[in-house]
Amino acid sequence: MSTFNARKALLGLAAPLLALLVAFLVTSAILLALGDPVVEVWQTILSWPRPRQFVQIINGATVYYLSAIAVAVGFRMNLFNIGVDGQYRVAAFAGALFAGQAWFPGPLNVLLTLVVAMATGGMWAGIAAYLKVKRGVSEVISTIMLNAIATGVVQWLLLKVAVKQQGSNTISTPPIPESSQLDGLAIVPGASNKVYTLLLLAIVVGVAYWFFIGKTRFGFDLRATGRSETAAVASGVKVPRMVVSTLVISGALAGLIGMPLLFGQDHSYGTTFQAGLGFAGIGIALLGRNHPLGIAVAALLWSFLDVQSNALQIKAGVASEVVFIIQGVILFAVVIAYELIRRADVRLEQQRVARELAGTRSDAPSVEGAAA
Amino acid sequence: MSVPGSGSRHFSPDPAPGPGRGVVAITAAAPERAADPAASDNAVELEGITKRFPGVVANKDISFAARRGTVHAIVGENGAGKSTLMKILYGVQRPDEGTIRVDGREVHLNSPSDAIDAGIGMVFQHFQLADNFTVLENVVLGAEKLHGIGDGARREIRRISEAYGLDVDPDALVEDLGVGARQRIEILKVLYRGAKVIILDEPTAVLVPQEVDELFDNLRELKSEGLTVLFISHKLDEVLSVADTITVIRRGTTVDTVDPASVNARQLAELMVGAELPTPQTEESTVTDRVVLRTEDLVLAGVGDGRNVLDGISLTIHAGEVLGIAGVEGNGQAELVEVIMGMREPTSGLVFLGDTDISDWRTREIREAGVAYIPEDRTRHGLLLEAPLWENRILGHQTEEPNAKGFLINAAGAKADTERIVKEYDVRTPSIFVTAGSLSGGNQQKLIVGREMSHEPKVLVASHPTRGVDVGAQASIWDIIRKARRDGLAVLLISADLEELIGLSDTIQVLLRGRLTGTFDPDTVTAEDLGAAMTGAAAPAAHAGAPTSDAQTSDVQTSDVQTSDVQPSEAQPSDVQPSEAPAGDGSTAPPAVAPPTDHTGDAEESR
Numbered sequence: 001m002s003t004f005n006a007r008k009a010l011l012g013l014a015a016p017l018l019a020l021l022v023a024f025l026v027t028s029a030i031l032l033a034l035g036d037p038v039v040e041v042w043q044t045i046l047s048w049p050r051p052r053q054f055v056q057i058i059n060g061a062t063v064y065y066l067s068a069i070a071v072a073v074g075f076r077m078n079l080f081n082i083g084v085d086g087q088y089r090v091a092a093f094a095g096a097l098f099a100g101q102a103w104f105p106g107p108l109n110v111l112l113t114l115v116v117a118m119a120t121g122g123m124w125a126g127i128a129a130y131l132k133v134k135r136g137v138s139e140v141i142s143t144i145m146l147n148a149i150a151t152g153v154v155q156w157l158l159l160k161v162a163v164k165q166q167g168s169n170t171i172s173t174p175p176i177p178e179s180s181q182l183d184g185l186a187i188v189p190g191a192s193n194k195v196y197t198l199l200l201l202a203i204v205v206g207v208a209y210w211f212f213i214g215k216t217r218f219g220f221d222l223r224a225t226g227r228s229e230t231a232a233v234a235s236g237v238k239v240p241r242m243v244v245s246t247l248v249i250s251g252a253l254a255g256l257i258g259m260p261l262l263f264g265q266d267h268s269y270g271t272t273f274q275a276g277l278g279f280a281g282i283g284i285a286l287l288g289r290n291h292p293l294g295i296a297v298a299a300l301l302w303s304f305l306d307v308q309s310n311a312l313q314i315k316a317g318v319a320s321e322v323v324f325i326i327q328g329v330i331l332f333a334v335v336i337a338y339e340l341i342r343r344a345d346v347r348l349e350q351q352r353v354a355r356e357l358a359g360t361r362s363d364a365p366s367v368e369g370a371a372a
Numbered sequence: 373m374s375v376p377g378s379g380s381r382h383f384s385p386d387p388a389p390g391p392g393r394g395v396v397a398i399t400a401a402a403p404e405r406a407a408d409p410a411a412s413d414n415a416v417e418l419e420g421i422t423k424r425f426p427g428v429v430a431n432k433d434i435s436f437a438a439r440r441g442t443v444h445a446i447v448g449e450n451g452a453g454k455s456t457l458m459k460i461l462y463g464v465q466r467p468d469e470g471t472i473r474v475d476g477r478e479v480h481l482n483s484p485s486d487a488i489d490a491g492i493g494m495v496f497q498h499f500q501l502a503d504n505f506t507v508l509e510n511v512v513l514g515a516e517k518l519h520g521i522g523d524g525a526r527r528e529i530r531r532i533s534e535a536y537g538l539d540v541d542p543d544a545l546v547e548d549l550g551v552g553a554r555q556r557i558e559i560l561k562v563l564y565r566g567a568k569v570i571i572l573d574e575p576t577a578v579l580v581p582q583e584v585d586e587l588f589d590n591l592r593e594l595k596s597e598g599l600t601v602l603f604i605s606h607k608l609d610e611v612l613s614v615a616d617t618i619t620v621i622r623r624g625t626t627v628d629t630v631d632p633a634s635v636n637a638r639q640l641a642e643l644m645v646g647a648e649l650p651t652p653q654t655e656e657s658t659v660t661d662r663v664v665l666r667t668e669d670l671v672l673a674g675v676g677d678g679r680n681v682l683d684g685i686s687l688t689i690h691a692g693e694v695l696g697i698a699g700v701e702g703n704g705q706a707e708l709v710e711v712i713m714g715m716r717e718p719t720s721g722l723v724f725l726g727d728t729d730i731s732d733w734r735t736r737e738i739r740e741a742g743v744a745y746i747p748e749d750r751t752r753h754g755l756l757l758e759a760p761l762w763e764n765r766i767l768g769h770q771t772e773e774p775n776a777k778g779f780l781i782n783a784a785g786a787k788a789d790t791e792r793i794v795k796e797y798d799v800r801t802p803s804i805f806v807t808a809g810s811l812s813g814g815n816q817q818k819l820i821v822g823r824e825m826s827h828e829p830k831v832l833v834a835s836h837p838t839r840g841v842d843v844g845a846q847a848s849i850w851d852i853i854r855k856a857r858r859d860g861l862a863v864l865l866i867s868a869d870l871e872e873l874i875g876l877s878d879t880i881q882v883l884l885r886g887r888l889t890g891t892f893d894p895d896t897v898t899a900e901d902l903g904a905a906m907t908g909a910a911a912p913a914a915h916a917g918a919p920t921s922d923a924q925t926s927d928v929q930t931s932d933v934q935t936s937d938v939q940p941s942e943a944q945p946s947d948v949q950p951s952e953a954p955a956g957d958g959s960t961a962p963p964a965v966a967p968p969t970d971h972t973g974d975a976e977e978s979r
Contacts, residue, residue, distance in 0.1 A: 215780055215781060215783075216779055216780055216781060217770050217771065217776055217779055217780065217781055218779070219781070220763075220766060220770055220781050221770060223759075224756055224759075224767060224770075227756040227757075227758055227759060228752065228755075228756050228757070230752040230753050231752065231753055231754065231755060231756055231767060233715055233735065233753075234713070234715060234735065234745065234747055234753040234754065234768065235735070235736075235739075235767045235768040235769075235770065236734065236735040236736025236737075236738075236739050236740075236768065236770070236771075237736075237770075238734060238736075346807070346809065346810070349806055349807060349810045350809075350810045352802070352806075352810075353801065353802055353806055353810045353811065356802035357800050357801075357802065
């Protein structure tokens with residue numbers, strides 16, 4: 001048992017480390033080829049972050065984490081919810097609009113906004129679920145299209161409800177009342193900025209994800225469907241129902257992605273609200289192997305690269321976009337490495353089983369035909 | 373060291389053109405079967421072949437010699453090392469020790485193309501044909517340099533086909549052909565590439581008895597032309613009937629090489645397992661008059677306006693009864709099981725469990741109600757290959773004790789019970805934490821059977837329960853089915869193994885084109901009778917006469933044509949007993965129904 005787990009853990013770690021190494025080498029090669037200062041770039045990126053940057057990393061990771069968990073729920077069932085991006089923007093808009101009305105006092109307003117956002121995200125994903133179950137439309141196609149639709153719908157609705165912000169060209173939903181704004185947690189000593197209060201939400205979501213996927217019957221059915229739909233059907237899983245629930249849950253979680261930003265930073269949904277979080281979530285879920293802790297590490301790494309790259313222009317004279325190359329190569333490498341490791345794992349295990357059985361066989365060779 | 377997908381190997385370009393290359397002229401070796409095994413007489417000789425994988429010895433000191441112009445059978449349990457040996461012979465893997473000699477010359481086979489150069493060809497169990505290509509296109513694929521891709525190749529295919537009585541039309545589309553014809557194309561492919569030694573891996577697994585006879589006729593033709601056939605099989609009766617020499621492999625090493633005239637199937641099997649062997653005979657009847665599972669006029673419409681996949685299936689199984697369903701695959705067996713298991717909605721008809729109408733129940737409710745299910749394809753329907761054994765123990769019983777507590781999975785309970793199953797059902801595994809995919813087929817199946825028998829079932833639906841498992845596992849699965857029968861379960865047994873059906877069943881019904889077309893008493897029926905009824909062929913004599921003539925085409929298709937002209941109720945063997953199921957009532961066993969006279973089913977059959 002112990003050697004078994006050690007092997008698993010070692011193989012599990014080997015892939016991401018390998019991917020990071022490959023990303024390091026490939027990025028260095030690209031920088032060299034372009035005549036950029038390789039050493040300075042890495043010195044900047046790999047320098048120890050200051051307290052203020054620590055806070056930024058945690059905040060960025062919080063949002064990434066929620067996004068990746070939303071994607072991971074689908075991944076566990078072999079559903080590719082590419083639509084997390086659209087789902088979170090629709091939901092953040094609806095949530096911001098709701099919270100801006102200030103119908104409820106302080107914290108209650110926050111809680112109800114979370115519910116509204118989840119419901120909106122879930123419904124938006126529900127469209128794709130309906131199309132898949134009733135019309136056989138691949139969720140990949142429908143969610144991508146729904147992303148485009150989400151962009152249009154939100155922009156259109158924003159124009160209808162928007163308030164003009166003073167001294168700026170941006171428009172946004174009415175700001176949420178101050179009593180509902182979340183100041184943040186001063187948990188990083190020496191930093192002037194604060195960690196999003198809704199970091200707690202991300203932790204709760206992570207624990208809930210771990211619990212529901214790993215410990216409940218629902219989670220078992222979901223994983224079984226992901227591993228083999230045919231076997232799941234034969235075991236009594238109602239696959240269409242699982243598809244709908246999973247996509248809706250994934251969409252509901254996607255609805256939470258914008259909430260830390262809304263309550264901790266922007267206080268309204270406007271044209272400057274952070275975009276592209278859903279797509280980052282796909283990569284982070286892949287890198288974190290859909291595991292709640294793995295995703296946390298991956299989200300921190302992503303956010304770390306984001307924050308550290310900000311100084312590249314100043315310190316190394318290189319565009320900070322170089323970080324996209326790093327992130328992209330990591331993803332490519334990690335997908336390939338996971339597949340290689342998976343195959344190695346299967347082979348090693350088969351050999352191990354054969355070996356151990358060969359051992360027991362020669363010990364007790366004559367139990368073969370014994371009646372059961 | 374990865375084992376390349378053997379599939380692609382077949383299509384790899386063949387670097388060495390020219391027929392008969394590097395091989396001693398065949399005509400020199402006249403087929404004198406009784407000759408001494410002098411070295412020059414041996415087409416292939418293996419000596420001391422040993423192959424180790426990390427920690428495992430797959431082959432150990434394997435030695436045998438196959439004489440030219442003979443069929444040399446290699447038999448052994450699953451996992452005995454047959455496939456490793458074949459991979460070595462076909463150049464997919466290299467032996468660590470030992471020598472291979474072809475025509476007395478030592479060869480080193482580092483890749484399948486080396487093997488082809490040495491005149492060794494392989495026909496895989498799973499055909500490697502592109503359905504949408506013609507025979508010609510399939511044959512020349514990867515061997516375009518030999519005779520081009522046009523008339524030259526067509527002539528060569530015709531020549532080989534005639535020379536060996538393969539009866540292959542180079543311009544036929546593969547998707548129109550039956551299983552038997554496809555197999556002949558595979559053999560032709562190998563011959564086209566100049567093989568003088570042909571390895572056949574479990575060639576009869578996909579064939580009905582009549583097709584097996586045809587294949588054997590082809591093999592005799594091949595050997596009379598001086599070719600050598602290495603025939604790998606489980607099925608000992610077939611081996612005994614076709615082989616000139618039999619080599620038995622057990623635990624990676626050659627145990628014995630015997631003359632088929634001097635052994636019977638039982639002795640051979642005992643050589644294989646190294647132990648006394650049980651047979652699938654059931655004991656005295658335990659059939660009661662309590663109906664447990666009943667279907668009433670089940671109909672499942674085909675796609676579009678094709679014929680019904682299931683057409684008026686009414687069957688009754690009593691407590692303590694094993695009802696066997698015989699049939700060529702693709703005649704509705706899989707669909708019947710899926711309808712009973714609630715995985716498919718029938719177009720019309722009812723299913724009763726006891727007195728309860730379960731037609732509208734979903735799979736989970738049906739399984740919870742006590743219907744145990746051993747699926748036809750365990751890797752697709754019975755297991756999560758990437759999940760550990762204990763999670764597989766939960767599969768199919770997610771809501772039941774000891775796997776669940778309320779809405780939670782009870783991992784501890786499931787693990788403890790998996791340990792019990794592993795022990796009681798003799799699942800050979802180092803632990804319950806390894807993935808199901810790393811077990812051998814027999815051990816996977818024992819896990820499934822153990823799981824299904826652990827929830828006090830009333831009904832056991834067993835689809836090909838011993839397919840692809842070794843003899844040891846087969847014996848214990850038979851024991852379990854017999855015990856289920858004694859314990860008063862109603863068992864629906866679907867199998868392609870006619871011996872298993874005859875040995876275990878209390879009643880056998882034949883499913884042909886979605887209809888139950890005959891009821892047989894396993895005590896009196898023979899495999900040949902069943903085979904005839906399964907294909908709808910009139911009598912076994914229909915194909916027996918002419919091994920090389922046009923009658924050879926008689927795949928399922930042709931036999932269809934034959935039957936529709938014959939009055940089946942007359943033509944069927946005398947063992948057919950209309951409505952005389954033991955302890956059954958007349959309504960459950962329809963008299964031998966005439967097969968439908970339309971030919972819409974042909975496409976289905978030939979799949």
